[in-house]
Amino acid sequence: MFARLLFESFRRQVRRKAFAVLAITLGMSITTAMISVATDIGDKLNQELRTGSANLLVTPLADSLDVNIGGVDLKPAGERASIHESDLTKIKSIFFRHSILGYAPFLSDSKTFKIGDRAITADLIGTYFSQPVQLGSEIFVTGVRKVNGFWKIEGNWPADDIADALAGASLARKAGIHIGDRLQIGGKELNIAGILSTGSTEDNAIVAPLHFVQQVLDRPDAVHRVVVSALTKPEDAFARQNPATMSPATYERWSCSPYANSIADSISKVLPNVRVEQIRQVEQNQGNVLSRISGLMLLLTIASLLAAALAVSAVMAATIIERRQEVGLMKSLGAGNVAVVALFLTEAGILALGGGILGFAGGVVLAHRIGASVFGSSITVPPVVLAIVLFGALLITFAGSTGAIRKAMSFDPAVVLRGDA
């Protein structure tokens, strides 16, 4: 009997039920899309920023002080300690290897170049532009194009396996270097493929492939410093603790959290005799900004969820209030309060589950669309969101229905049937 009543209710009130399902679907689409966007935006922006600038700096422990003013390195290369280039692949072997998006090594010294019949003195910097590196059976492509996205190039990026180079913008202006010029250095020739602007030391230098510079400086397998781009978690009080004073259990928890400090600690374990430091201007400030943006999205999500909950509750309340005469009729035919409540709540539950599933599907599509339009990649919707959405849909529809059912039941059936309530 109960099942038949339920079936007839859906069969005879298609329009009313359709409006209710539509409202729940829309509300749950908002819930799914906003939760997905809010939980994924931190990772998406972090990834975006990490391709823009590296956040860790690796230098030899035994190195003497940098002597660098106005972008000119005044320390002779011979006096500088170095790191073995061949060891750098170990950076991708640490526990957080999946958080390491890329690295770029640097080797530099002041050199005199000949351009035509002129001679100019400037820093020669060697680095990876987009260098394929063998990692076991895989090829990992890394270099400044991957970790220093803020570098602006006029012209073309050089390849790593030919004698092409970039001329810093300030140096190019002062020395009259143009794209296509050929510079002579140490019996070798460099073709200027592009002009580089960084707003930093590279603006006054010639930047060439690392292996070319190693040959010119006669420093095979040597690099002076390495910048690493790693996806990190914003620093908190726990991250700032000194690992040397931690208990083994605390240290394990700390070293398994992707803080910049713990990733630096992992790198220094596989590359002995190096110092790994956060580039604090990048890491600290971007971490703060990302926390703000995640917080903003979280608060917007809370406001949206409350709005969706109110909208859905209003629809459910309206749907039941319109059915006061039905309640009156059922009660006058002898139905008890429990039977009426059970019927209405079961209907609400079915509507909630149906609307919840449709809303989840709609929300997934919306989240993907938002991700694709803003970040060029889809936003991941964790499966747990489905459970949250279904639970939320049930909670909201029951909350919206309960008050209205109680009110509908409080009227005298005779009064309701006369149309006076």
Add this chain to the structure above:
Amino acid sequence: MNRAQLLFLLLLKAAWVRKDRSLTALLSITVVATMSTVALSVYSDVGSKLNREFRNFGANVIVTARQGTLDDGQFAAIKTMLGNRGEVVPVSYAIAEGPSGAPVVIAGADLQLLRGLNSWWSITPPAAQANNPQSGNLPSQAFLGARAAEILSPKGQDFQIRFGKKSLQVHPGAVFHSGSEDDSRIYLSREQFTELTSMAPNIAQLRIEGSPAEIEEQIQKLSAALPQADIKPVLLITAAQAAILGRTRSIVLAASAVVVVLIVLCMVATLTGSVLERRKDFAVMKALGASNSSVNMLFAGEAALISTIGALFGFVAGSAVAWWIGSANFGAGIRPRPGLLLPIVFGSIILALVAATAPLKVLRQIQPAGILRGE
């Protein structure tokens, strides 16, 4: 009683008799107006809020003298142009000799300004001062980069540096970690630096507040005013600012658009459903001889009255929620934007009118007698 008064009375009576239905419609419109106000307020203000955050990134523009040093007139011109929307810290660099004769970069600057500009520096007292906090108030303190401190003053002790024939006793006042070449440098007060080197500042570190476009505009103005200087943005900072701002505004816009559109659809569904439930009222009016325009006016008037009240409530509630979001997240509330009030009210009225009158077209196709029979 004239027609307008009669219509108003009818509207009030209709709203009062079906209080539940009216409250549901009012709630729906209030929710829409609230979310629209929140979304538009947050979207309008998120740029300026995030630009404030970028103040902590430090210098975003570097001014360098092409030859020689920057004079007082040039610094005054920079300060005048920036006004209260930025900060300028003059810095001079030189190479001195440490105790072992090894070269070390020294710099002269207003140390308090420098510390404020580089707020991300992790600053700790030197080893000696940690054991004896009283020694932290010496007048001629210096800031030591972490690597410089490690090599030149491992125990936090004073040490001597030489520049030409002059020498200076350095009292480490603080050790900082920056993760940059600054870690190898010693920052002295300007007085100490000038006494040792007799050099005037040759670089100005500028923190210009504003959006990337405003910063670029200031760079253009500075370049025109200071033709003898190189003025370059720190791309590491400005590129990150542009990327974050652009993406955040886009995501807030996209998410807000989704929420507002879906909430609007939800409201339209609620109101349309509510009007369809009143088809008996419609039929009775028609059976008693009301014209289509009279019925339309009654339904539209009711919707307009409720939506105006709902939009006003929603604007107030939305402004309050936006303020709360700003205060909770950025430490400064998002101010109410009176300019949004009219669009919110008119938008709500139009939506309510569409939702209330569109179903009447469907009902007109059915004879009143049919509706009253329950068809």
